[in-house]
Amino acid sequence: MDVITTHVNADFDCLGAMVAAKRLYPDALMVFSGSQEKSVRDFFLKSSGYALDFTRLKDLDLSCVTRLIIVDCQHSSRIGRFAEILNKAGLEVHIYDHHPSSLGDIPPQGGTIRECGSSTTILVKMLMAQGQSVTAVEATLMMLGIYEDTGNLTFPSTTTDDYHAAAWLLEQGANLNTVADFVTQELTSPQIALLNTLLQSLETFSVNDLDISLAHATVDYYIGDIAVLAHMMRDMENLGAIFVVVGMGDRVYVVARSRIPEVNVGKILREFGGGGHATAASATIRDRSAIEVLTDLRQLLHKMVNPKRSAADLMSSPVKTLPLATTIAEAREVLTRYNVNAMPVLDRDRMVGIISRRIVEKALYHGLGNLPVGEYMHTEYLRATPDTPISEIQDYIVTQHRRLVPVFDGDRLSGIVTRTDLLRYMYAGMQQQNDAVYDLAREKLPVRKKDVLHLMARHLPKRTVQVLRDLGGAGDSLELPVYAVGGFVRDLLLGNENSDIDVSVEGDGIFFAETFAARYGCRVKSHIKFGTAVIVFPDGFKIDVASTRLEYYETPGALPTVERSSLKMDLYRRDFTINTLAIRLNSADFALLIDYFGAYRDLQEKSIRVLHNLSFVEDPTRVFRAIRFEHRLNFAIARHTENLIKNAIKMGFLEKVGGRRLLNELMQIFKHSDPIGAIQRMAGFGLLRFIHPDLVLTTENLRVIEEAKKVITWFDLLYLGQRVENWVVYLLALTSSLSDDRFWKMCTRLAVSEHYREKLIELRIHGEQVLEVMERRVAQHEPVVPSEIYFWLAGLTPELLLYIMAKSGNDDVKKFVSLYVTKLQHVASSITGNDLKALGLPVGPRYRKILDRVLAARLNGEVLTREEELQLATREIDQV
Structure with a gap:
């Protein structure tokens, strides 16, 4: 199978080059490796006439790819999951890229790499040489790629080949009106002049073996969109990291872009009072000259840019492991013996998963000690190599809430980078610890926070926002933290309508509900056993209130036992990560989104994931809920979660689910406007037999x-x-x-x-x-x-x-x-039994027969009025 792909966050040059490559490889599938830039997404939304035959990455079996055609990219770190197959035996890689080759690039077996204005140009020139022709739609898409990457053929990196390619595409029917609608507008004269000045001042120097570029200028008037110029310079010169410093009057503007993980421009520019993220940041500095800022920036770079470190520098080796056949009970003994909280699991010499102490303990609690660890181990994890940058490992451990990363030499497990190893690296000089702790579940989870007030204003009625503020105000008066939680928050982030508001209170939820109701003239329905209440407004609008709580299960499939707990534990008891988001409602932090378990990431990735490996054991109805959410939200059940579903079905845990609970889940699935996909999914899992x-x-x-x-x-x-x-x-x-x-x-x-x-x-x-x-x-x-x-x-x-x-x-x-x-x-007849009685018919079974005869006549159009019905009834009576 041939596949054409490009780098993540694809732009128009990627799109145009992929379409051109499709002409050279007509049997290949076009597959984006990840997301696309907003301009490309807007193009697909607004230009429905440009239908393109793209295959979704999740629908592709990577193991079947025999030839990978990569356009506009040479780096494995930028092609998403396709990097997983680069070392596959027999894979042929062709690369078409206009960036200069550099160390660490993917070694190609075919294709063309040469410098010009765009990657699309390289492929268009090949089509021209072969005497091929393209459709007007294809020509327009390719023209978009050339115009975007050459700045409408004005960037200094533009070559004569770009002009020749553009001319040929115009002959093929390229629509310049469409190109003008979607390509970034031309630079103004002041911007062009400033860009030329910056390019003349551009210098590149080395900091800890990393190349960093600086460009500077001073002007007497304000020029907007410096970020656009920085972005252009980075792409035109293929720079890893660039800082642009421009003095304008009494202010100095600094804009930075970075492709190098070790150069975190957001962190660096925060030292100047600015901000941003690791790859893009800016700062505005008052009452200092551009030269002073440049001097301080150079010193700061030498201080803050870390040298390149890889997994080989940090990993622990040799690694204690467990055979795949090890039972849960045996695993606890081994974990205790070596005083570790998690271990890799091997099938012979091949690593297949990670088992944690917490999962082992919960499995034993449910009487599953005789089962092999393979049933409940983690099967999704980062496969690092000795050359994997520490920044990538750090990002995985922090964002995925993991305690270890296995390091592979080929297929052989050669070491482990633990969170302890990472902390030692990050905090040099800290007291060394001899214990290796590889735990996936016991860590204190970092909370991510994000202000979502703008989403509330955009998607919620004003009345709803005011009610949320009133709930927070009631919490303030009682000194109780109050949160909106669950599906309401999930749908808010997705932009879906959801008026069912669930509120959690870190304290007495019933007392909170009663206090709120008394203040705003509402009624309350309380359930003391569960610590929950429903606030009912005068117009019937309802809000569910609960005390934050945790749950545990005496046996698989049983109803949970509930205890009061913290917000984090309350969210941890829920079914899937996407339902663990909370929004703080108290006045001081109103509209602050709280994410303990990576739910925001899973919403972006459209993934349904359970929070722990025994989730379907404790509540098997979550299997149906996973299918319902997958279908309703158009998400995909994560591979590991799908494996756990299959295990729960195989073990027969769904047979223990009460019929009413099962019926409720089926009702929720069947209430959807189109449940066919969910029904097929249930059948695919073998759930219909339950x-x-x-x-x-x-x-x-x-x-x-x-x-x-x-x-x-x-x-x-x-x-x-x-x-x-x-x-x-x-x-x-x-x-x-x-x-x-x-x-x-x-x-x-x-x-x-x-x-x-x-x-x-x-x-x-x-x-x-x-x-x-x-x-x-x-x-x-x-x-x-x-x-x-x-x-x-x-x-x-x-x-x-x-x-x-x-x-x-x-x-x-x-x-x-x-x-x-x-x-x-x-349809109904006009006469009744009283009319038959008035006609002299004795009460009896003939009443029904005659009335049905009259109704039949009315239905068949034989009688149209009451008088005609009475005449028909009289004839029926007289026939006796």
Whole structure:
């Protein structure tokens, strides 16, 4: 398999070069290695006509890639997960890049690397040489790449090849209006003059074996967008780190960009009162000259730029390990013997995971001591090499909350970098410790904070924001920390509507709710056993309040035991990381987002992850919840979490889940407007057997489910004012292949109440009988009058009517039901039994027969008025 890719945060040159490469490698898949720049994302959103055949990285099997074509990049650190296969035997790598080669680049077996204005130009020149032609759409995309990287053919790095390529693309039909709409606007004359001055002053020098560039200028007037110039200079000259210093009047502006992990420009410019992050930062300095700032900056660089260090400089070796076959009970003995809190797990000589003491202890608590560690070990971890930079290891340990990183020499585990090793490196001179502690779960988790007031203003009604402020104010008066938590916070960050507000209080939640209600004229419903309450506003708006608490499980699948705890422990008890976010509501820190467990990262990566490896053991219903969130949010269940789901299913833990809890999870899945993907996912995991042992997803009941979606959508669009329980329709559709007695047993398994169970099975049987009658009549090709349809379907619930439409594959039957739903069910005769009595008919069973005859005539259009109905009734009476 051939794959075309580029660096993460792809720009238009990446896009244009990939499209051009597709012409040279027509059978290759185009796959972005990561995110794209905002301008490229905007292009895809606004220019839907430019449909491109891209494959998502998560849909690609990396092991099948035999040739990797990389454009606009030569560095393994910038191609995301594709770096994992660079050492794969037999892999052929082709590189097309306009940046000069440098040490540490990916060694290519093909392609072209030469300096010019853009990578797209290199590939376009090859297309020209081969005599190929391209479509107008392709030409426009390639032109976007050339214009962006050459500054509309004005950058000093522009070559004659760029002009020739642009001219050829114009001949091929490139749309310059589209290019002008999306490429960054041209620089102003003052900006161009300043750029030239900065380029003339540019110098590069070495600090601890790292190349750092400085450029400076002084002007008499203000020039905006210096950051754009710094970005251009970095890209034009292929600089690793650049600091641009510009004096303007009584101020000096410093802008920095860095591609070198050891040069953290945000940290450096904070010394000047500025800020930013490791790769981009700025500072504004008053009452100093540019020369003074340059002098101080040079001194600061020698002080703050760390020399390159790699994993080989820090790792501990040899490493204590556990065989894959080791049981949980045996693992505890080994961990205790060596006084460590985690160990790598090996399958023969190959590392396959990491087991931590905390997971071992919890597994033993649940009686799982005889199982092998492979069932619950961590299987996702950074695979460092001796050359992996310490900065990368540091980022992984901090952001992923890990205590160790394994170091590999090829496939052989050669060492471990622990958090202790990292701390020794970061804090030279600290007292050395001899204990190696590799623990993945016991560390004190760092909290990440972020102000989300702007998101609240953008996505929430003003009334909701005010209520949140009022909740914080009530917490202030009681000296209680108050937080919005859970799905409300998750959906706020995703920009999804969610009016269900959950509040956690570090203290007495019921007392807090009662105090708030008294102040704002609300009612309170309290649940003392669980320390929860519901605040009900006069207009019916509700807020759920709970004391922060922790939970533990006596046995797998049991309901949890609850105890009061801290916010961190309250969040740790939740199902998935994306639901562990909290927003502080107290006045001093209002709208401060708190993230203990990397939830914000998982939202960005669209990943569903559990917080610990026994999550599905303690509450197996989380398996269904994972599928529901994956489908509803269009996320993906993380690989390790998926392995834990499979283990929970294999171990039969879902058999211990109470029927009512299982039904509640199914109802939540089936209430979605399109649950088909979730149902297929459940079937893929083998979960349907826990609903009924004989339930499988066949081609036929999948067809019924798909039809159910169509008829539910149709019914919703009718706006009839009738309420339909969609979940009932989907449940009937999913189980359409089950016999009546198996359906009854399924209802019993799901703890459906006996009364509703009897009603449901009775309606199902009736519906199946009616369906059989209608299909038989259609097969006989006999005309069907409206009254027959009415009396077939009268008394059936809307859910059963929609199920009949979904199950039948006959269009005529669907039309019968549609006619009944839209017209016939609302038809009624004008006369009643009193009218028959007035006509002299003795009370008796003939009343029903005559009234039905009159109604049938009304339905069939034989009578249109009350007088005609009375005449018909009189004739029916006189026939006796």
